[in-house]
Amino acid sequence: xxxxxxxxxxxxxxxxxxxxxxxxxxxxxxxxxxxxxxxxxxxxxxxxxxxxxxxxxxxxxxxxxxxxxxxxxxxxxxxxxxxxxxxxxxxxxxxxxxxxxxxxxxxxxxxxxxxxxxxxxxxxxxxxxxxxxxxxxxxxxxxxxxxxxxxxxxxxxxxxxxxxxxxxxxxxxxxxxxxxxxxxxxxxxxxxxxxxxxxxxxxxxxxxxxxxxxxxxxxxxxxxxxxxxxxxxxxxxxxxxxxxxxxxxxxxxxxxxxxxxxxxxxxxxxxxxxxxxxxxxxxxxxxxxxxxxxxxxxxxxxxxxxxxxxxxxxxxxxxxxxxxxxxxxxxxxxxxxxxxxxxxxxxxxxxxxxxxxxxxxxxxxxxxxxxxxxxxxxxxxxxxxxx
Amino acid sequence: xxxxxxxxxxxxxxxxxxxxxxxxxxxxxxxxxxxxxxxxxxxxxxxxxxxxxxxxxxxxxxxxxxxxxxxxxxxxxxxxxxxxxxxxxxxxxxxxxxxxxxxxxxxxxxxxxxxxxxxxxxxxxxxxxxxxxxxxxxxxxxxxxxxxxxxxxxxxxxxxxxxxxxxxxxxxxxxxxxxxxxxxxxxxxxxxxxxxxxxxxxxxxxxxxxxxxxxxxxxxxxxxxxxxxxxxxxxxxxxxxxxxxxxxxxxxxxxxxxxxxxxxxxxxxxxxxxxxxxxxxxxxxxxxxxxxxxxxxxxxxxxxxxxxxxxxxxxxxxxxxxxxxxxxxxxxxxxxxxxxxxxxxxxxxxxxxxxxxxxxxxxxxxxxxxxxxxxxxxxxxxxxxxx
Numbered sequence: 113x114x115x116x117x118x119x120x121x122x123x124x125x126x127x128x129x130x131x132x133x134x135x136x137x138x139x140x141x142x143x144x145x146x147x148x149x150x151x152x153x154x155x156x157x158x159x160x161x162x163x164x165x166x167x168x169x170x171x172x173x174x175x176x177x178x179x180x181x182x183x184x185x186x187x188x189x190x191x192x193x194x195x196x197x198x199x200x201x202x203x204x205x206x207x208x209x210x211x212x213x214x215x216x217x218x219x220x221x222x223x224x225x226x227x228x229x230x231x232x233x234x235x236x237x238x239x240x241x242x243x244x245x246x247x248x249x250x251x252x253x254x255x256x257x258x259x260x261x262x263x264x265x266x267x268x269x270x271x272x273x274x275x276x277x278x279x280x281x282x283x284x285x286x287x288x289x290x291x292x293x294x295x296x297x298x299x300x301x302x303x304x305x306x307x308x309x310x311x312x313x314x315x316x317x318x319x320x321x322x323x324x325x326x327x328x329x330x331x332x333x334x335x336x337x338x339x340x341x342x343x344x345x346x347x348x349x350x351x352x353x354x355x356x357x358x359x360x361x362x363x364x365x366x367x368x369x370x371x372x373x374x375x376x377x378x379x380x381x382x383x384x385x386x387x388x389x390x391x392x393x394x395x396x397x398x399x400x401x402x403x404x405x406x407x408x409x410x411x412x413x414x415x416x417x418x419x420x421x422x423x424x425x426x427x428x429x430x431x432x433x434x435x436x437x438x439x440x441x442x443x444x445x446x447x448x449x450x451x452x453x454x455x456x457x458x459x460x461x462x463x464x465x466x467x468x469x470x471x472x473x474x475x476x477x478x479x480x481x482x483x484x485x486x487x488x489x490x491x492x493x494x495x496x497x498x499x
Numbered sequence: 500x501x502x503x504x505x506x507x508x509x510x511x512x513x514x515x516x517x518x519x520x521x522x523x524x525x526x527x528x529x530x531x532x533x534x535x536x537x538x539x540x541x542x543x544x545x546x547x548x549x550x551x552x553x554x555x556x557x558x559x560x561x562x563x564x565x566x567x568x569x570x571x572x573x574x575x576x577x578x579x580x581x582x583x584x585x586x587x588x589x590x591x592x593x594x595x596x597x598x599x600x601x602x603x604x605x606x607x608x609x610x611x612x613x614x615x616x617x618x619x620x621x622x623x624x625x626x627x628x629x630x631x632x633x634x635x636x637x638x639x640x641x642x643x644x645x646x647x648x649x650x651x652x653x654x655x656x657x658x659x660x661x662x663x664x665x666x667x668x669x670x671x672x673x674x675x676x677x678x679x680x681x682x683x684x685x686x687x688x689x690x691x692x693x694x695x696x697x698x699x700x701x702x703x704x705x706x707x708x709x710x711x712x713x714x715x716x717x718x719x720x721x722x723x724x725x726x727x728x729x730x731x732x733x734x735x736x737x738x739x740x741x742x743x744x745x746x747x748x749x750x751x752x753x754x755x756x757x758x759x760x761x762x763x764x765x766x767x768x769x770x771x772x773x774x775x776x777x778x779x780x781x782x783x784x785x786x787x788x789x790x791x792x793x794x795x796x797x798x799x800x801x802x803x804x805x806x807x808x809x810x811x812x813x814x815x816x817x818x819x820x821x822x823x824x825x826x827x828x829x830x831x832x833x834x835x836x837x838x839x840x841x842x843x844x845x846x847x848x849x850x851x852x853x854x855x856x857x858x859x860x861x862x863x864x865x866x867x868x869x870x871x872x873x874x875x876x877x878x879x880x881x882x883x884x885x886x
Contacts, residue, residue, distance in 0.1 A: 138564065138597045166599050172559030177525065210525045212553050213714040214742030214764030215604030215793075327600040355601030356769045359776065377601030382743045389746065390777055406602075 113194050113237060115186055116156070117147040118179035118226060121498035122169035123162075125458055129267040132297030132328020140169040141461060142222070143498040146229040148193060150237050159233025160485050160495040163225040164405045164434040165458050166376075170222040178207045178222045185209075193230060195238035195245075200411035203227050216379040220408045227409025228438055232482035242483045246445030250414040251427075257477040259443045260450040261470065262322065264435060266294020266311070267457065274310045280456075281311055287455055288470030290320055291347060297325040301336055312344065324350040327377070331360060338367035348373045348399055356383065362392025373399035376433035379407040384416050388423050395424035399449065403433035404442055413442060435462050437483045444477040451475070460491040500581055500624060502573055503543070504534040505566035505613060508885030509556035510549075512845055516654040519684030519715020527556040528848060529609070530885040533616040535580060537624050546620025547872050547882040550612040551792045551821040552845050553763075557609040565594045565609045572596075580617060582625035582632075587798035590614050603766040607795045614796025615825060619869035629870045633832030637801040638814075644864040646830045647837040648857065649709065651822060653681020653698070654844065661697045667843075668698055674842055675857030677707055678734060684712035688723055699731065711737040714764070718747060725754035735760045735786055743770065749779025760786035763820035766794040771803050775810050782811035786836065790820035791829055800829065822849050824870045831864040838862070847878040 121143045127136040146159040163170060185191045185206030192198055207223045235242040247255045263284045266277060281292050294311060296304045308323070315321050323346060329337055334352060341349065348371040353360030355377035365372055374391070378384050384400065387393060393400070400420070404413045417427055428449045432439035435453040443451040453470075454462035465487030468475050478484065485492050508530045514523040533546040550557060572578045572593030579585055594610045622629045634642045650671045653664060668679050681698060683691045695710070702708050710733060716724055721739060728736065735758040740747030742764035752759055761778070765771050771787065774780060780787070787807070791800045804814055815836045819826035822841040830838040840857075841849035852874030855862050865871065872879050 133600055134597055136597075140563075167602065167605070168560075168564065170605075173555075176527075177555065210521055210523075212764060213520055215554065215766050217602030218554070218557075218605040218608070221605070354769055356767070356773060358773065377599060379602055380743070382741055386743060386745065386773070386777070390773075 113148060113150045115146055115183065115193060115230075115233070116149050118174070118182065119145040119147065119498060120171040120174045120179075122171050123494065125165065125461065127458060128269060129457055130269065130298060131267065131295045131324065131326035133326045139165070141165060142169040142171055142174065142225055143495055144174065144225045144229045145495065145498055146226065146233045148233050148237070152236070157233055157236045159229040159231070159236065159482065161225045161228035161232060161405055161438065161483070162461060163221045164403050164436070164438075165461060166403075167217070167221050167406050170225070173219055173222040174226065177210070178219065178226055181209050182206050182226065193234050193237065195234050198234045200227060200231065200409065203230055204408060204411055216407070220379040221406045224405045224407055224409040224412070227411065228405050228483075231410055232485070235482040239481060241441065241477065241480050243441040243445035243477055246410060246441065250417075251446050254447065255444055256447050257444055258474050259440055259477060260473050261289065261435070261453040261475050262291035262293060262450055262473070263289045264293050264324070264452045264454055265457065266292070266307070268295055268298040274307055277307055278310055278314055281314055284455060288472065289453065289455070290473035291322065292320065293322040293324050293350070295326065296323045296337070297328040297333070301333065301340055305340055308341065308344065318345045319347050322347040322350065322373070325352055327351045327354050334360070334364055335367055338364055342368050342370060345370060347371065350374060350401075351376070356386070358386060358390035361387070362390065365392040365394070365398075371397050371399065373401055373431070375401040376403045378402070381412060381415050381419050385419050388420060388425065395426070395429055398429070400425065400430050401433045402430060405434070405438060410442065413446070417446065437464055437485055437488060440464055440475065440477060441483050460488075460494055463488065500535060500537045502533055502570065502580060502617075502620070503536050505561070505569065506532040506534065506885060507558040507561045507566075509558050510881065512552065512848065514845060515656060516844055517656065517685060518654065518682045518711065518713035520713045526552070528552060529556040529558055529561065529612055530882055531561065531612045531616040532882065532885055533613065533620045535620050535624070539623070544620055544623045546616040546618065546623065546869065548612045548615035548619060548792055548825065548870070549848060550608045551790050551823070551825075552848060553790075554604070554608050554793050557612070560606055560609040561613065564597070565606065565613055568596050569593050569613065580621050580624065582621050585621045587614060587618070587796065590617055591795060591798055603794070607766040608793045611792045611794055611796040611799070614798065615792050615870075618797055619872070622869040626868060628828065628864065628867050630828040630832035630864055633797060633828065637804075638833050641834065642831055643834050644831055645861050646827055646864060647860050648676065648822070648840040648862050649678035649680060649837055649860065650676045651680050651711065651839045651841055652844065653679065653694070655682055655685040661694055664694055665697055665701055668701055671842060675859065676840065676842070677860035678709065679707065680709040680711050680737070682713065683710045683724070684715040684720070688720065688727055692727055695728065695731065705732045706734050709734040709737065709760070712739055714738045714741050721747070721751055722754055725751055729755050729757060732757060734758065737761060737788075738763070743773070745773060745777035748774070749777065752779040752781075752785075758784050758786065760788055760818070762788040763790045765789070768799060768802050768806050772806050775807060775812065782813070782816055785816070787812065787817050788820045789817060792821070792825060797829065800833070804833065824851055824872055824875060827851055827862065827864060828870050847875075847881055850875065
């Protein structure tokens with residue numbers, strides 16, 4: 113059994129959402145299809161993935177370098193999609209040939225997306241859910257199918273005021289979610305405080321509300337945000353500082369004291385280790401977010417967890433960035449703390465299998481094959497067109 | 500006066516060179532041409548640049564996002580190539596619209612290359628060398644036209660032994676260079692020691708020899724390299740650790756004690772600041788290397804220098820990575836410590852203006868316009884074809 117072709121298709125997100133740092137007007141994503149010569153129900157098994165959200169499509173890297181290298185390594189017998197022989201580290205090594213150390217993101221997005229699409233193909237060939245394959249390799253086979261999901265929402269939109277924000281949060285509650293994250297930093301502090309207080313009144317419990325500044329509050333505004341928001345005792349405050357401004361993150365933590373989260377804009381094990389070494393992060397309280405399709409894939413997520421363990425961190429302290437079937441499978445297979453959900457952002461690239469229900473914030477992973485993209489009708493139609 | 504078009508052309512390097520971390524077999528670079536409506540000698544003034552060496556061409560990013568954003572900003576009156584109104588920070592800001600913080604290298608190479616090509620156009624329009632424009636903006640007009648250049652050489656090549664390495668070093672000496680850097684880490688330590696001792700015998704003074712491990716010696720081999728090479732008292736030891744493994748760099752420094760250099764694989768002000776905060780680097784002894792076309796361009800190089808100053812660093816502690824006319828102009832305009840030269844690597848993308856002579860390791864910057872690419876016949880022919 114072998115990969116016969118790797119296809120990429122860039123899709124525009126069609127979103128007007130805005131956070132404190134930037135808007136999604138131009139945003140694209142790459143769908144990757146790994147086509148195999150394994151035939152099921154008269155059709156080749158195809159593994160799919162997409163590069164999460166927030167980083168642009170990377171088809172040029174995939175076509176010019178990454179896919180040809182993987183095909184070359186397969187031809188040399190170094191890479192296999194046979195479930196008995198599959199080695200994600202060999203998939204990564206094949207695509208890293210000819211790459212200089214550091215400056216990861218230019219290739220980590222394409223590599224991570226291809227690596228996950230290969231996992232999807234291998235899991236389908238094995239007739240298993242991706243979370244089971246992931247658990248078997250990295251978590252002693254232990255799966256936690258009940259995954260708590262929080263909503264990453266509360267975006268800024270032109271003309272959106274507090275009433276519209278409350279309508280949005282009410283929708284999430286109606287759908288069964290209980291923990292809601294809203295954006296901050298995109299308006300003056302006074303306006304953000306009014307947004308926070310309104311949502312807090314609706315939710316009742318401050319541990320049901322988290323905030324996300326998306327690195328959009330500079331060092332000048334940061335102390336005022338820490339001081340004003342600390343008394344509310346919210347669930348967490350996300351991306352208070354630039355992703356690699358570890359001193360800025362530590363300084364914010366010293367002022368804010370409450371739980372913080374960051375890491376979705378780190379793309380290597382080395383950067384994540386630096387965050388825990390220099391960023392003032394506290395295991396058991398703070399949260400490390402990893403975007404696995406954007407940071408070399410599942411093998412590297414496992415390496416991140418292994419590097420964090422000696423420093424007192426556990427898988428429960430790590431959340432996958434991005435609300436989609438990939439994140440849900442990572443969380444279920446590795447025992448990650450929880451999963452993100454974007455119930456009405458990013459079109460078909462958000463949400464879970466069409467038949468999944470949210471109960472008190474919990475989603476139960478089903479008996480799908482691979483990542484279960486086939487159970488998400490609109491996304492799968494787009495994937496099937498691409499691959 | 501305005502930019503009428505931004506063109507990009509990807510060129511293959513055709514090199515079989517290898518360092519301790521990777522080989523250049525597949526390597527490409529992007530040539531950028533910024534075409535203007537300013538006519539000189541019957542032809543439009545065109546600004547050129549290329550994205551240094553070691554990172555792949557980035558035409559997709561340039562065509563899909565960066566060039567359209569710059570043209571849009573120019574149409575909105577936010578960017579000008581009039582020497583009186585030119586603002587490199589506006590050029591950067593225009594291209595950063597819609598970009599998430601962190602993960603710089605995916606865009607910093609394209610942005611840096613375009614930014615430098617804009618400088619080249621503006622300097623040509625002003626009828627001045629780029630180094631003068633750079634000095635006027637960032638260095639109180641102070642130019643140092645005599646730039647000391649060291650050779651970045653001693654690459655591994657199939658079939659190359661110590662005799663061939665000595666032949667290579669003799670060529671550099673014949674051409675007038677006095678400080679030579681050779682690769683280490685790509686063979687067992689014993690072989691590297693034999694290479695070092697042979698070259699040292701030829702050069703005489705240990706301060707005329709530097710080493711470059713290109714992040715290719717892992718933590719397991721690093722202590723042995725520190726111990727074995729420390730007694731020679733060489734000029735510097737480069738990239739002993741992964742680019743962002745600051746703890747590894749600091750540990751190597753503690754063991755090695757002699758001068759070290761690193762930084763060519765950092766792509767933002769934040770990463771360079773982290774290196775000086777956590778990497779054990781010592782101002783006045785160690786060297787910070789920046790690759791400006793790959794890290795957002797000249798405005799960001801100036802911001803790096805400004806961020807380093809309060810920590811005790813000066814421009815003399817900073818060397819530009821990459822041996823070409825761009826680096827020579829940065830060094831002359833900003834008073835950087837020295838400049839790299841690749842006299843016989845990377846084909847037309849290495850070397851300086853054809854008429855420049857090396858005298859005791861020093862090259863004197865001439866009265867060219869822009870970066871002086873026009874004085875490098877073969878490279879300029881390639882640029883003219885691309886733009």
